[in-house]
Amino acid sequence: MTAWLIKSAVIAGPGGHGVTDLLLADGTISAIGSGLSDAGAQVLDAAGLIALPGLVDLHTHLREPGREDAETVETGTRAAALGGFTAVHAMANTEPVADTAGVVEQVWRLGRAAGHCDVQPVGAVTVGLGGTRLAELGTMADSAARVRVFSDDGRCVADPLLMRRALEYVKAFDGVIAQHAQDPRLTEGAQLNEGEISGRLGLAGWPAVAEEAIIARDCLLAAHVGSALHVCHVSTAGSTEIIRWAKSKGWPVTAEVTPHHLLLTDEVAVGYDPVFKVNPPLRTAADVAELRRALADGTIDCVATDHAPHPMEAKETEWSEAAFGMTGLETALRVVQQAMVDTGLLDWPGVADRMSVRPARIGRLPGHGAPLAEGGPANLTLYDPAAPAEAVSPVGASKSRNNPFAGMPLPGRVVATFLRGTPTVLDGKLA
Amino acid sequence: MKRHLISAADLSRGDALLILDTAEELASLADRPIKKLPTLRGRTVVNLFFEDSTRTRISFEAAAKRLSADVINFSAKGSSVAKGESLKDTALTLEAMGADAVVIRHSASGAAHRLAGWVRGSVVNAGDGTHEHPTQALLDAFTIRRKLRASGGRGAGLDGIRVTIVGDVLHSRVARSNVLLLSSLGAEVTLAAPPTLLPLAVDTWPCAVSYDLDTELPKSDVVMMLRVQQERMTAAYFPSVREYSRRYGLDAARMARLPEHAIVMHPGPMNRGVEIAAEVADSARSTIVEQVANGVTTRMAVLYLLLGGTEFPEVAS
Amino acid sequence: MDATAHSVAGRDGLAVLDAEEIRRALTRIAHEILERTHGGDEVVLLGIPTRGVPLARRLAARIGEFEGLEVPCGSLDVTMHRDDLRLRPARALGRTDLPPSGVDGKTVVLVDDVLYSGRTVRAALDALTDLGRPRTVQLAVLVDRGHRELPIRADYVGKNLPTSQREVVHVLLTEVDGQDAVMISDEGRPE
Numbered sequence: 047m048t049a050w051l052i053k054s055a056v057i058a059g060p061g062g063h064g065v066t067d068l069l070l071a072d073g074t075i076s077a078i079g080s081g082l083s084d085a086g087a088q089v090l091d092a093a094g095l096i097a098l099p100g101l102v103d104l105h106t107h108l109r110e111p112g113r114e115d116a117e118t119v120e121t122g123t124r125a126a127a128l129g130g131f132t133a134v135h136a137m138a139n140t141e142p143v144a145d146t147a148g149v150v151e152q153v154w155r156l157g158r159a160a161g162h163c164d165v166q167p168v169g170a171v172t173v174g175l176g177g178t179r180l181a182e183l184g185t186m187a188d189s190a191a192r193v194r195v196f197s198d199d200g201r202c203v204a205d206p207l208l209m210r211r212a213l214e215y216v217k218a219f220d221g222v223i224a225q226h227a228q229d230p231r232l233t234e235g236a237q238l239n240e241g242e243i244s245g246r247l248g249l250a251g252w253p254a255v256a257e258e259a260i261i262a263r264d265c266l267l268a269a270h271v272g273s274a275l276h277v278c279h280v281s282t283a284g285s286t287e288i289i290r291w292a293k294s295k296g297w298p299v300t301a302e303v304t305p306h307h308l309l310l311t312d313e314v315a316v317g318y319d320p321v322f323k324v325n326p327p328l329r330t331a332a333d334v335a336e337l338r339r340a341l342a343d344g345t346i347d348c349v350a351t352d353h354a355p356h357p358m359e360a361k362e363t364e365w366s367e368a369a370f371g372m373t374g375l376e377t378a379l380r381v382v383q384q385a386m387v388d389t390g391l392l393d394w395p396g397v398a399d400r401m402s403v404r405p406a407r408i409g410r411l412p413g414h415g416a417p418l419a420e421g422g423p424a425n426l427t428l429y430d431p432a433a434p435a436e437a438v439s440p441v442g443a444s445k446s447r448n449n450p451f452a453g454m455p456l457p458g459r460v461v462a463t464f465l466r467g468t469p470t471v472l473d474g475k476l477a
Numbered sequence: 478m479k480r481h482l483i484s485a486a487d488l489s490r491g492d493a494l495l496i497l498d499t500a501e502e503l504a505s506l507a508d509r510p511i512k513k514l515p516t517l518r519g520r521t522v523v524n525l526f527f528e529d530s531t532r533t534r535i536s537f538e539a540a541a542k543r544l545s546a547d548v549i550n551f552s553a554k555g556s557s558v559a560k561g562e563s564l565k566d567t568a569l570t571l572e573a574m575g576a577d578a579v580v581i582r583h584s585a586s587g588a589a590h591r592l593a594g595w596v597r598g599s600v601v602n603a604g605d606g607t608h609e610h611p612t613q614a615l616l617d618a619f620t621i622r623r624k625l626r627a628s629g630g631r632g633a634g635l636d637g638i639r640v641t642i643v644g645d646v647l648h649s650r651v652a653r654s655n656v657l658l659l660s661s662l663g664a665e666v667t668l669a670a671p672p673t674l675l676p677l678a679v680d681t682w683p684c685a686v687s688y689d690l691d692t693e694l695p696k697s698d699v700v701m702m703l704r705v706q707q708e709r710m711t712a713a714y715f716p717s718v719r720e721y722s723r724r725y726g727l728d729a730a731r732m733a734r735l736p737e738h739a740i741v742m743h744p745g746p747m748n749r750g751v752e753i754a755a756e757v758a759d760s761a762r763s764t765i766v767e768q769v770a771n772g773v774t775t776r777m778a779v780l781y782l783l784l785g786g787t788e789f790p791e792v793a794s
Numbered sequence: 795m796d797a798t799a800h801s802v803a804g805r806d807g808l809a810v811l812d813a814e815e816i817r818r819a820l821t822r823i824a825h826e827i828l829e830r831t832h833g834g835d836e837v838v839l840l841g842i843p844t845r846g847v848p849l850a851r852r853l854a855a856r857i858g859e860f861e862g863l864e865v866p867c868g869s870l871d872v873t874m875h876r877d878d879l880r881l882r883p884a885r886a887l888g889r890t891d892l893p894p895s896g897v898d899g900k901t902v903v904l905v906d907d908v909l910y911s912g913r914t915v916r917a918a919l920d921a922l923t924d925l926g927r928p929r930t931v932q933l934a935v936l937v938d939r940g941h942r943e944l945p946i947r948a949d950y951v952g953k954n955l956p957t958s959q960r961e962v963v964h965v966l967l968t969e970v971d972g973q974d975a976v977m978i979s980d981e982g983r984p985e
Contacts, residue, residue: 245676248586248608248650253677318587362565364585366606495886502871502887511924514874781874786884 047072047467051084055092055428058394059099059417068097070424073466078420090472092428095461098398100132100163100425102405102414104224104302105199105278105350106375108134108165110156111149112141117355117445119156119165124443125353125375127162127470130427130460133406133414134163134353134375138170139200145170145181147189154191162470163463166411169193171212171223175201180212187219194410197224199278200325202260204230209264213273220410222274222300225264227285228326232256237366239312239327247315249365252327254282261285265292265299276408277301279352281326283336290345300408302350303337305381306372306450310334314450320361320368321450324354341400342391348405351378355446373449376442380456383431388457394431413466424467433459443476479789481600482779483589485611485657491792493662494634497619499778500771501631506543507770516785517546523576525567525592526603527553527583532745532769533603537580540776546784549574564588568595578784581605599783607648613744614654616775618662620764621699623771624740636663641693642684643669643725644703644752645714647676651744652703656684669693670725673714690725694734701742702727702753718751728754732762740764807964807979811953816936816974819952820849823934824856826950831901834863836929838897840870842906842918843888848969849936850905866893870904870925875917890921897926903950907965909935912946937976939963 049071056065057078069077069087108122119136126134136153138144144153150167157165169186173179175198186193196216203209203225212223233256238244240251261277265288268275280286280301292299306324311331314322322328340346354371361368374381382401386392392400398417406415416422436459440452463471470477479487488496506512522541526534534550541548551567564583571579578599581589586606593600604610622630625638640659646652646668659666666684668675679686687693694700705725707718715721722728727741732754735741741753741763749755758765782789811819831837834857841850847869854867871888879885904918915933922931934950939957957963957978964977 240677242678242681245678245682246653248606248653251677318590359563363563364583364591365587366585499887502889505890509925513924515920516874516879782884784884785874785879786882787880788883790883790885 049087050464050467050469051082051087051089052092052097052428053089055095055097056394057097057418058398060395068418068426070464070467073424075418075420075422075424078418090428090462092461094432095428095430096394097418098130098394098427098429099402099416099418100414100427100463100465101130101379101401102409102411103131103134103351103353103375103378104195104276104348104405104409106134106136106353107139107355107371108136108153109140109355111152115357119153120160121443121445122353122355122375123157123160123162123165124476125373127463127465127476128443128460128474129375129377130379130429130463131375132163132425132427132463132465133166133411135166135168135195135409137199138168138197139175143170143174144168145173145175147182147185147191150186150191150193151189162476163465164414166195166409167191167193168199168224169196171196171198171203172208177201177203177205177208180208180215183212183215183221184219187221194219194221195224195276195408196221197226197278199224199226202226202228202230204260206263206267210267210271213268213275214271217271217273222276222408222410224276224278225260226278227257227260227264229256229260236327237323238315239329241312241330243312243315247318249315254284254329257282257326258284258288262288265289265297268299269295269297272298274298274300279304279307279326279350280337280340280346281307281329281333283333286336286340286345290340293345300347300404301345302348302405303341303346304352305349305374305378305385307337308334308341308349308385309381310450318365320363320365321372321448321452323365323368323370324372325370338385338389338391341386342396347408348400349378349382350405351375353444355444356448358447361448371448373442373444373446375444377438377449377451377456379427379429379460380458381451383458384456387431424464426464427460428462430459430461431457433457480783481589481593481602482611482783483593483600483602484609485614485654485661488611488658488661489792490634490661490663492789493615493618493658494632495790495792496615496775496778496782497622498631499782500619500774501629503777503781504774506777507774513543513545515545516781517541517544520546520577520784521575522546522548522578522580522780523571523574524548524550525571525579525581526551527581527588528604530582530604533582533772536769536772537601537603537776539773540780543773543777544780546577546780549576564591565595568592572596578780601779601783604650606650608650609654610650611654611658612772612776612779613651614658615779616768616772617655617701617742617744618658619775620742620768620771621664621740624764625698625738634663635659638664638698639667639696640664640699640701641667641669641697642701642703643690643727645674645705645709646670646679646703647674648706648709649703655701656682660684667693667697671715671721674709691731691734694731695736697735698739699742700727700735700739701744703744704746704748705752707751722751726752726754727757729756732757732760735762742768744768807977809975809977810955811937811976813974816952816976819936820852821856823950823952824853824860827853827903827934828857828861830949834861834865836900837865838893838895838900838902839865839867840892840902840904840922841867842904842914843869843871845907845965845967845970846905848967849907853905853934866895868893870918870921872914872917872921875920877913877917892925897922897928899927899929901930901932902928903932903934905934907936907967908963909933909938909946909948909951910941912942912944915946916944936965937963
């Protein structure tokens with residue numbers, strides 16, 4: 047394996063190193079310091095760049111098996127690498143659903159074969175996402191895919207008894223249930239956040255309480271049985287208050303927020319363009335402000351993209367007919383810079399914590415999320431925060447084009463991504 | 478530049494008055510031996526109706542034909558749409574046929590907006606889901622002005638006229654358009670409905686809200702009844718049709734409590750016996766039949782102003 | 795060319811007719827109408843908005859003074875029949891107000907302020923045809939400024955005013971503009 051000398055980067059992590067060099071050899075960071083010798087190593091001039099531990103996404107939809115028209119493991123992981131990710135958790139709502147060892151191992155193998163980043167499959171909580179019978183969680187945990195995160199994402203585990211059982215069951219193998227909080231009865235036919243905009247546009251509302259009520263219930267359940275709950279894509283101010291309260295009690299609750307919920311509000315729906323249709327929906331400016339604060343103070347543990355690719359015909363239609371979801375892997379770090387760093391709410395070590403350290407910890411993912419240190423795995427991302435703000439291109443590595451940021455100027459640029467010492471992205475392009 | 482009429486919010490007070498005054502001039506056409514004007518000769522108006530609505534479609538068809546436009550009717554049943562053709566592909570087909578204007582009625586809110594992005598001609602929203610129905614509001618405003626203003630009210634707005642709209646506001650595109658248009662013309666609008674049938678953020682709308690129809694009746698110059706669908710009962714919006722009728726239906730007793738000059742309106746089709754009693758619908762106060770005639774006139778005005786020149790004229794607000 | 799400078803208050807341009815001359819011209823036209831229609835028999839005056847309308851009313855008033863005859867008077871808007879609609883944004887419509895006796899079998903005298911290309915009158919003839927069948931149609935104008943583009947001519951003319959096409963003729967009437975005058979200038983007044 048080629049050794050790499052990364053010169054003059056600024057490491058984003060605890061105990062700031064100032065401008066420093068990193069030497070990557072044999073898959074680890076063999077040295078950190080200034081004026082390191084470049085003997086036998088390829089040199090990468092990282093002047094002005096920030097070195098982050100490789101980003102970890104707790105929530106991605108790679109669509110394979112079943113919906114390869116929208117995305118494949120190959121194209122999705124390319125997009126991930128370009129976004130600075132070295133590991134992604136692939137959600138289970140594929141066709142067939144990832145509710146058996148067979149499917150999760152297939153996804154795991156496809157990830158290894160593609161080689162752009164590590165793919166950690168997420169197992170479904172219930173068979174077929176039907177919400178009535180537990181899936182073989184233990185077998186998935188024991189499989190080659192080593193599943194630890196289980197989620198019916200796309201659907202809510204609405205039955206309180208089933209949710210309790212699932213939380214209890216995964217204690218046996220240090221698993222975590224990641225809930226897509228959406229009370230199905232309160233959101234039948236829902237299209238958009240219930241509020242002033244939905245009333246004006248004549249679209250059925252998705253009330254905040256449908257998310258908050260489930261989160262409250264699940265926090266209490268997790269506390270009652272002493273098991274780990276992770277809340278997917280928190281979208282309302284009320285939800286953050288509940289999570290803050292649960293954490294104050296010392297309960298084992300973690301939470302994630304998507305980049306789009308940190309930047310966009312339901313106002314963008316006014317032209318009825320379904321590129322902005324997503325589940326949970328975009329909310330109000332007050333919600334966005336509260337989500338940012340919660341991410342800054344750690345109430346929300348991490349940023350997870352919920353990258354949800356869809357083919358054009360699923361989005362080029364009337365709003366009510368369109369699919370829910372937005373892509374996000376390639377723009378995530380730039381959106382976080384715009385929403386959190388450039389606003390002074392979070393510094394780069396904070397970004398490293400929220401986009402790498404904590405997601406890896408929540409996902410129980412060894413080998414990722416380690417702060418950059420000598421001897422640690424050489425998973426890192428080099429990012430240029432000073433790159434001139436450029437309009438996001440609608441075309442990227444993802445197979446799908448449903449990108450809400452297309453045409454919007456965002457700062458920053460992912461320059462390089464290294465996976466165990468091998469570059470997957472160099473100079474902003476796939477290596 | 479105004480190319481489309483998609484929402485009543487697109488119209489300033491000046492725009493709305495221009496449409497009403499134009500309609501006033503065109504109204505006399507119905508009494509002439511030749512009920513036709515050459516103005517839109519050579520223009521093609523397509524009626525793109527994905528939802529069944531014979532009355533509205535015929536109204537637009539009559540309006541276009543009286544202006545000598547060519548009319549093409551497209552209804553969704555038994556068409557390529559029923560076979561799964563997307564709205565976008567239907568729009569592209571119309572483009573290829575050279576439609577100068579497309580009048581669209583669709584069951585999805587926002588369909589008119591989307592169509593406007595795919596065709597070069599003018600889009601007139603004839604009702605999209607539960608969003609808006611601006612020409613209905615225009616013909617309602619025209620009817621109110623003619624009935625309640627001296628000499629038909631040429632040039633006048635609806636300032637100070639008190640309008641109460643009753644019924645399923647939550648699912649009503651007619652209510653949304655009317656609240657916007659009537660209030661921009663200066664009317665005082667009140668919505669009367671059970672809380673379940675009002676949108677959550679209705680307090681941001683330019684109107685008052687009441688849960689009690691009886692208190693509103695003596696202070697109303699216009700009562701506009703909205704159709705209530707029986708299916709709303711199964712979705713728990715109200716417990717029974719009987720209770721709805723008792724609390725919010727306009728029967729003869731309630732009609733008697735209206736001021737003498739007050740009129741009763743309904744966009745149709747009516748559920749006689751539910752939101753409106755038969756004797757009220759057939760009474761002298763009811764403008765329901767005139768609303769239909771006024772519909773042709775107002776739609777003629779809209780089509781003329783959109784298509785008669787290069788574009789809808791700029792009106793000083 | 796009879797253009798003489800008169801001091802008429804308030805406008806750029808040259809005044810070619812003042813209030814007194816307008817009054818005399820209308821009086822003459824009223825007499826001419828009576829002469830050529832056997833004393834105003836079955837005459838209906840229809841003014842073309844905007845300024846043709848008060849002119850028609852003034853003519854009707856004078857005929858009433860001279861002969862004690864009440865001539866039916868109304869307005870005929872021609873907007874919908876214009877041939878230049880597609881050149882600019884849609885125009886607001888003027889009033890069409892036919893007297894109760896209608897136009898069938900009548901001698902309709904169209905009244906307008908300025909006769910220029912003749913297209914307005916052509917549109918008026920088309921509009922009139924859709925309203926009924928007059929026995930004859932005649933045309934009275936306050937000013938004929940030449941440059942006809944269609945075979946149209948006026949039966950009654952207040953003043954012949956040869957102009958260049960660069961010039962603009964403004965007719966001001968008390969009912970609309972607060973004073974009576976006919977002005978010529980080089981810039982245009984937006985129509």
